[in-house]
Amino acid sequence: MADATDLERLPIGSIGHRASGWWGMLAVIMTEGALFSYLLFSYYYFAVQYGRAFLPPDLPKLHLSVPNTALLLLSSVAVWWAEQGAKLGDRRRLALGLAAALIMGVGFVAVQALEWSEQSFTIASSSYGSLFFTITGFHMAHVIAGDIVLAVLLLWTLLGYFDARRNAAVSIGAIYWHFVDAVWLTLFFTFYVTPRLS
C-alpha cells in the first residue's frame, strides 16, 4: 500500500527541540515569567507609594545572599555542563552534573531558610515583610520544584533512559532551571541592591 516516498527521514518521538515538551516548557516559562513580573510589580508599587518609609530599618543582609547567588549561578553552569554531556551521550557526565546541581540547589534552599530566620520582620508584621517572604517564597517554591526535577532527571539518567539522541527531558529540565536562576537575579537586585542604591 505504501509507495515510494520523497520525504526525508524524520525523527520520531521526543527529540531535542522538536519535542512538544520543549515547546510546552517555553510556554510555561513565559507564564511563570509573567507571574514574577506581577510579583515585582506589587513590590515596586509599594516602593513607589511609600518610598524609603516602606523599607525595614535593617535591610536583608548581603553576607548570605551574595554567596547564595553565586551558588545558584554555579548550579546553572553544572546543569549546562550536564546537558552538553547528555548530547554527547556521556551518561556519567550527565549524572555527575545533575547531582552537583542538585546538591547546590538544595544548598541554596537551606541557606535561604537560614536567611529567612535572620530577618527582623515577619510575613505579617508589615507590608514589606509580606512582600519579602511571599516573593522570595514563590522563588523558593520554584527552586524546590527545580530540585525535584533535577532529582527525577538524575534518577532517570541512572535508570539509563537517556542517550545521545533521547534526552529531551534533560533539555526541558535544564531550561527551567536556568529560568529559575535568572528570576533569582531580578529578586536579588530588587531586595538586596536597589534599597542600597537610594
Add this chain to the structure above:
Amino acid sequence: MAVIDYDRAPEFATAGYDSPAASRLHALWETKPGLIGWLSTVDHKELGVRYLVTAFAFLLLGGLEALIMRLQLAQPNEHLLSPEQYNQIFSMHGITMIFLYAQPILSGFSIYLFPLILGTRDMAFPRLNAFSYWAYLAAGLFMYASFLIGAAPNDGWFNYAPYALKQFNPNPNMDFYALGMILLGVSTTAGAVNFLVTFLRLRAPGMSINRVPILAWGTTTTSVGILLSVPAVSLAFFLLWLDRQFGTHFYNPDGQGQPLLWQHLFWMFAHPWVYIIVLPAMGIVSDALPIFCRRPLVGYTVVVLATITTMVLGFGVWLHHMFATGLPFLALSFFSGASFIITVPSAVAVFAWIATIWAGRPVFTTAFLYFAGFVSMFVIGGVSGVMTAAVPADRQLTDTYFVVAHIHYVLIGINLFPVLGGLHVWFPKMTGRMLSERLGRWSFWTVFIGFNMAFLPMHWTGLAGMPRRIYTYPEGMGWDTVNLITTIGAFVLAAGILIFLANIALSRRNGRVAGPNPWDGPTLEWSTPSPPPPYNFPVIPAVASRHPLWEDRLDEGLGRSSIRRGVVLDHGKEALATSTLDGEPDAILKMPEDSLSPLVATIVMTAAFAGLLLHWWMFAGVCAALLLAATIIWLWPERELGQRAEASHG
C-alpha cells in the same frame, strides 16, 4: 517489546475513510467503551464537546441567576431577595458568566476544532487537554459548592478589597472564590499551553502561517494573552487569601496595605481577559460568516493583524476601570487615549465583515442571522465602551447601569451570538445531524428581540443614574418602567434559549443527516465524515491554500491541496510535527494513549484546595504530595512515546 525507531521516512499513501489503513488507525485511536474509557479518554472531540456542554450548563445557571435578579429588580422596593442573597447572586452571575461560561465555551469550540481545521490527529498534549477539562469542571463545582453553605462570593466579580477581606467578610465566601479562581487558572493555563503548541507545531504540512483559519489565530493569540495575564489574577487572589488567612498586609489597610494594588492586579488581568473571551468568538465569525456569504473573508491579513493588535493593546488599557480612583489626570489621559485607539482594530474587523456581506451572496441560514446580528450588537457594545473611555464621561457613567448595558452588549453580542451561530454551523459536524432551520429562526428572532428589549433600554437606565449592584431601588427615580421592560426582555431571551435547547434535543435524534460538508465549507474539518472518526484523517492532508475545499473554484495559489493522499503515520498513535512558519514536516510525534492520570491529578489537586479551604493543612499537604507523585508518574518516560533510549541504538 517493539523497539521504537529514532527516525524513519514516513510512508506516503492514498487512503480514504474506508481503506484498511483507516480501520487500523481506528483501532489505534479508539477510546475504549465503558466508564473507564469515558473517564480516561483524551480524544479532543470528546473533550471539546464536554467543554461545550459544561459551559452551556453554566450559562443556564448564570442565566437562571440573572432571571432571579431581574425579578427582584422588576419593580421598586421588591422583597423577593434579601440584600445578602442578592449580592451573592449577582456576584455568582458575573463569575459564572465570565469565568465558567464565556471562556470555556470558546475553549470547547477550539478544542473540538483545532486538530480538525489544522489537519492533525489531536492536540499537542492530549492528556493535558483532559486535565484542563477536569480541572475546569472541578473549579466550577468548587465555586458552586459555596452555595451549599450559603456562603457564595458576595463582592461582585471584581471583588474589591477591603470588602473582600476578613474584617468585612468573615465567612468563607471569598475563600471559595480565591481558591476556586486559582484552580481555574491552572486549567486555563494548561489549555493555553496546549493551544499555543498545537498551533505552532501540529499544523498540516503546507499550512504556512498565512493559511491558518482565523479561529486558530484568535485562539492562539488569546492563549498567549492567557499565559501573560492569568498569573496576575491568580496572584491577586493568592495574596487576598494570604491577607485573609495569615494576616499579611497586601491589601489590608490596617498597616500599610494598598487596596488599590488589588484593582491594578485584577484589571491588568481582567481587561486582557475581556478580549480573551471575544477574540476566538470573532474568529468563529471570520471563518464561518464567509461560508454563508459564499466567498472568502475580505481582508484576511488585516483581520489577523487586528486580532493580534487588539490583544497587545488590551494589555495597556486596564486603568480605564479605575478612572474614579483619584489617580493623576496624566495617567488617566494616557489610558483613555489607549482605550480610544483600541477601537481601530475592532473597526477593521467590523468593516471586514460588512465588506464580506456586500461582496458575497449571503444565504440566510440561522447561523448567518446570528453572525449578522453579532456585527450590529458588537458595534452597539463597542461604542458604549468608547463613551466610557472618555475620562470625564466615565466619571458619570461608571458604576451605573450604562456599564451593565455595555458589558451585556459586548458579552452577549460578541460571545453568545457567535457561540449560538457557531453551534448551528458545527453541530452537524459533531453529531452528524442538522439542526432544524425553522426552530433555529424562531430561536434567533426570540433571542434577538429579547436581548435588545432587555439591554437597549438599559443604557437609558444608566443615563438616568441607576447605580449597579443595588438590590433594590426606590420609586420616582425614573427607573421603574425601563426596569420592567428589561425584565420582560430577559424572559423573552430566556425563552429563545429554551427554543434553542429544544432544537438541540429534537435534532440530535431526528435532524436531517448532515453528510461530511453540509454547508459546503472551505476548511479541512469539512473533508471529514460527520462525526469524524477518532483519528480525524486517514492520511495527514497537505495544504496549498487557505481554502483547501474551495480552491478549485477560487483558483487561488499555485498547487492544489492533497487531502486523500499524504503521509499515513500508523506505527502506533502518531501525528506530524511541522515547522512553525512554513509548515514543513519536522518530526513524527508519538501520541499518548488514554489515561486516568489527568483525572487522578485533578482529584488530588482539588482535594488539596479543599484542604486549604477548610484549614486541614495536613490533608492539603498529603494531597499535594500525591499530586506530585501523580505528575511524576504521568511524565515518566515511556518507550511507546519515544521518550526512552533504546538499548539497541546505544
Add this chain to the structure above:
Amino acid sequence: MTRPHPVSNPRRRRSRWPAAWTAAVTADALCSVAASAETPLGYLEGFGVKTREIAHLTWALLILSIVVVVITSALVVVGALLRRSRAPVGNIEQEPVSRSGRGVAWITIGVSVSTVALIGSMAWTAYTMAAIRAPSQNPAVTIEVTGRQWWWQVRYQSDDPSRVFDTANEIHVPVGKPVRVRVKTADVIHSFWIPAVSDKIDLIPNQTNETWFQADKAGIYRGQCSEYCGKQHAHMGLVLVAEDEASFKAWWDGQLTPAAEPEKSELVRAEGVFLQRCGACHGVRGTSAGGRFGPDLSHLMSRRTIAAATLPNDTGHLSGWVADPQHVKPGNLMPNLGISGPELASVQTYLATLN
C-alpha cells in the same frame, strides 16, 4: 426627555408625609430632594460648571455613537438584503463560491472615517479634562466626607477651629461657588457622587482623594454611593442643598450651636434615655453623647432625610427607624435596640429638640 427642574422649597414637603413609614421610600420623598423631577440621579443635564462640561461631552459621544450604530447596522441589513442569495438554506452549495467583488476598500474607508471621529472624540475629551481639572477660583468651602457602611460622615473645615463641625448625610453649599471635597473612608471603598453637580470620586482606605464641584442653581440634589460597599450599598444616599450665600451662612452658624439644656423635667428624662441608649454611638454637641460610630445627631431635625437619604425625616419615619432600623435597611450597623414604647416616646421627644 422632559426638562428637570430644581426644587427650591424643601419645607413644603413635610406636611405631605403620611405617618406610616413601612412603605419605605416613596416617589415624592426622593423627588423632593432632587435636582431633576424625572430622573433625580440623571446627569445628561449639568447643574454646575463641571457637570455641564461633562454633559456636553457625553451628549457628543452619545450622538456619535448613535450615528455609528445606525450606519453600521444599516450597512449590515441593507447589504444582506441587497446581496441575498436565492439558494435555499438547505442547499447552500447552489450558490456558487467565488471571489466576487473586491471589498478591501470598505475597510480602508471605514477605518479612515472612524479614525477621524475618534481623533475628534479624543480632542473633546482632552479639552473637557482640562476644563474640569480645577476650579477657576479658590474654593470657598472645604468639606471632608468620610464614607462609612452605609452613611456619610461630613465635617466642615475652617481655619477657625471653633467653626469646624460635624454632620451627616446632608451637605449644604453656597450657590455659584466652587467647593472642595476631601474624601476618605472609615471602612471599605465607597464613591462620592452627586450626578447633577459632581462626578464620581472614590473613597479609598489609606488615601485621601480630593475633588471639587460647584452648584450653579439653588436646589436640592441627590447623591448616591456608587461603588459597591456591601449589603446596604443600595441605601447609601446623600442630600445636597445648594442655597444662597446668606442662607448658607445661617445654616453653618446654626450647626455650631450646642444642644439646648433641657429645662422641663420630662425633657431631662428624655435626654437621659437618649444618652443611655444612643449616646455610645451617636454624638450630640454640648452633651455627653460623644459616640462616633453612628451619624452625629446634633442637628438631626435640620436634615431632610434619615438613614442616608433612605427615609424622609418626619416623626413617623423617625420613630419607625429607631424602633426597627433593620427593617428599613436590613444589615445596617444600627442594631434593633429592643426599645420599649415609653422609651421610644422619650427618645422621640428628645430628638425633636435637636434642631
